[in-house]
Amino acid sequence: MAPPANNLLISCILFCCLIAVSEAEAQPSFRPKALILPVTKDPSTLQYLTQINQRTPLVPVKLALDLGGQYLWVDCEQGYVSSSYKPAPCGSAQCSLANSKSCTIACLPSPRPGCNNNTCGLMPENTVVTRTSPSGQFGQDVVSIQSTDGSNPGKIVKVPNFLFTCGATFLLDGLAKGVKGMAGLGRNKISMPSRFSAAFSNVAKNFALCLSSSPNNNGVLIFGDDGPYVMLPNVEISKSLIYTPLIINKVSTASAAFAGEPSSDYFIGVNSIKINNKVVPLNTTLLKINKEGLGGTKISTVQPYTVLETSIHKAVVTTFAKELSGVPRVAGVGPFELCYNSVGIGSTRVGPAVPQIDLVLQSSNVYWRIFGANSMVQVKSGVLCLGFVDGGVNPRTAIVIGGHQVEDNLLQFDLAASRLGFSSSLLSRQTTCSNFNFTSTA
Numbered sequence: 224m225a226p227p228a229n230n231l232l233i234s235c236i237l238f239c240c241l242i243a244v245s246e247a248e249a250q251p252s253f254r255p256k257a258l259i260l261p262v263t264k265d266p267s268t269l270q271y272l273t274q275i276n277q278r279t280p281l282v283p284v285k286l287a288l289d290l291g292g293q294y295l296w297v298d299c300e301q302g303y304v305s306s307s308y309k310p311a312p313c314g315s316a317q318c319s320l321a322n323s324k325s326c327t328i329a330c331l332p333s334p335r336p337g338c339n340n341n342t343c344g345l346m347p348e349n350t351v352v353t354r355t356s357p358s359g360q361f362g363q364d365v366v367s368i369q370s371t372d373g374s375n376p377g378k379i380v381k382v383p384n385f386l387f388t389c390g391a392t393f394l395l396d397g398l399a400k401g402v403k404g405m406a407g408l409g410r411n412k413i414s415m416p417s418r419f420s421a422a423f424s425n426v427a428k429n430f431a432l433c434l435s436s437s438p439n440n441n442g443v444l445i446f447g448d449d450g451p452y453v454m455l456p457n458v459e460i461s462k463s464l465i466y467t468p469l470i471i472n473k474v475s476t477a478s479a480a481f482a483g484e485p486s487s488d489y490f491i492g493v494n495s496i497k498i499n500n501k502v503v504p505l506n507t508t509l510l511k512i513n514k515e516g517l518g519g520t521k522i523s524t525v526q527p528y529t530v531l532e533t534s535i536h537k538a539v540v541t542t543f544a545k546e547l548s549g550v551p552r553v554a555g556v557g558p559f560e561l562c563y564n565s566v567g568i569g570s571t572r573v574g575p576a577v578p579q580i581d582l583v584l585q586s587s588n589v590y591w592r593i594f595g596a597n598s599m600v601q602v603k604s605g606v607l608c609l610g611f612v613d614g615g616v617n618p619r620t621a622i623v624i625g626g627h628q629v630e631d632n633l634l635q636f637d638l639a640a641s642r643l644g645f646s647s648s649l650l651s652r653q654t655t656c657s658n659f660n661f662t663s664t665a
């Protein structure tokens with residue numbers, strides 16, 4: 224007969240083992256390789272929107288996508304309720320990661336997310352209307368997001384301390400209905416791609432963006448994978464990307480920044496523009512980023528159409544009109560100058576049959592070819608316009624490639640290798656950015 228004490232010990236060991244096992248099961252060591260967000264296009268503002276789950280309890284937060292945006296910011300003034308919110312204390316590792324040079328010693332009257340004592344701050348910006356708030360407190364909270372294998376969404380994963388900045392309600396002015404902040408995907412240590420990569424060792428520091436041209440269908444944003452990127456009907460895109468270096472602009476392009484901060488925008492080196500293989504005569508000085516950070520070419524998701532410095536716009540419009548002189552023109556329809564009666568324009572798999580526009584990159588045989596689906600905009604029935612707008616004589620950036628020109632093109636921003644991979648129009652491969660299979664396999 225075993226002494227009772229031994230029985231007790233054995234049952235304790237068993238019990239403890241059971242606890243250990245069930246805890247291991249509750250937190251399986253699932254390591255996502257990539258994470259996924261659907262992206263929609265708001266038909267009235269033409270903004271690209273996404274949604275993450277944040278806070279405790281988790282709530283869905285609708286966000287405007289800001290490709291060059293510095294970080295995630297959300298309105299904390301209204302409706303921010305969370306038991307897991309933590310402000311970033313002045314002098315903390317989070318504040319130095321953010322390169323914050325400001326500290327709120329006391330925020331009165333009572334603490335709430337976005338208003339805490341001894342918290343460092345940043346200057347969140349609504350880049351659609353270029354308005355900033357001087358006092359956005361930096362902090363962290365839980366977010367959850369779906370993982371992916373590149374073909375479908377999978378298990379949902381949680382990031383316990385995801386860094387973000389508290390914005391103010393007035394910063395939402397100009398953003399689409401229901402939007403509570405902006406998803407900054409820019410080039411720095413605190414942007415969303417950087418934070419997801421920091422949270423999961425297998426999630427690489429890169430992301431792929433594929434914007435749908437249709438407000439009725441989702442495009443997709445994939446964090447962390449090198450591919451595969453699979454679009455129905457089983458078209459794998461990552462193997463056929465063309466690459467060009469991402470260029471650092473040492474001067475911030477944000478409307479408010481701490482001194483010495485580089486730009487978090489994604490710049491590429493466009494050396495010339497060709498239309499129907501003819502070089503557009505341009506002042507190429509404008510295509511280079513100068514010491515003050517002016518000039519050059521960046522990509523933006525807050526500009527619905529590509530914006531060109533006045534002389535570049537004029538040259539592009541003139542050359543394009545010459546190459547399409549056989550088609551009857553109609554009066555311009557703002558903001559576009561060059562418009563045609565669409566009856567005279569045929570259609571192809573890659574959109575209206577118009578002269579192709581090439582952005583020539585690091586060498587003459589590396590170019591981003593823009594076909595009719597991305598160059599032309601149907602402004603009303605029977606009227607097609609060249610979808611480039613005049614950005615004025617002294618814009619900060621000479622060429623801002625906008626949403627319409629990147630729709631149905633997959634772009635891979637590789638922060639680690641500092642390069643952009645681009646697919647050109649997926650229409651030529653008989654798929655689109657709205658063909659990601661969002662049926663979850665989890």
Ligand SMILES: *[C@@H]1O[C@H](CO)[C@@H](O)[C@H](O)[C@H]1NC(C)=O
Pocket residue numbers: 328329330334340
């Ligand atoms: C914040 O600072 C103020 C002013 O020093 C102080 O009165 C208040 O108690 C502090 N609040 C918290 C939560 O520490």
Ligand SMILES: *[C@@H]1O[C@H](CO)[C@@H](O)[C@H](O)[C@H]1NC(C)=O
Pocket residue numbers: 506507508509
């Ligand atoms: C080209 O652009 C640069 C930068 O704006 C300007 O300084 C220069 O005068 C321009 N050159 C010509 C020929 O217009």
Ligand SMILES: *[C@@H]1O[C@H](CO)[C@@H](O)[C@H](O)[C@H]1NC(C)=O
Pocket residue numbers: 375455660662663664
């Ligand atoms: C989408 O993915 C699901 C899950 O893997 C699969 O069952 C379904 O057949 C896919 N849809 C298409 C159209 O291939």
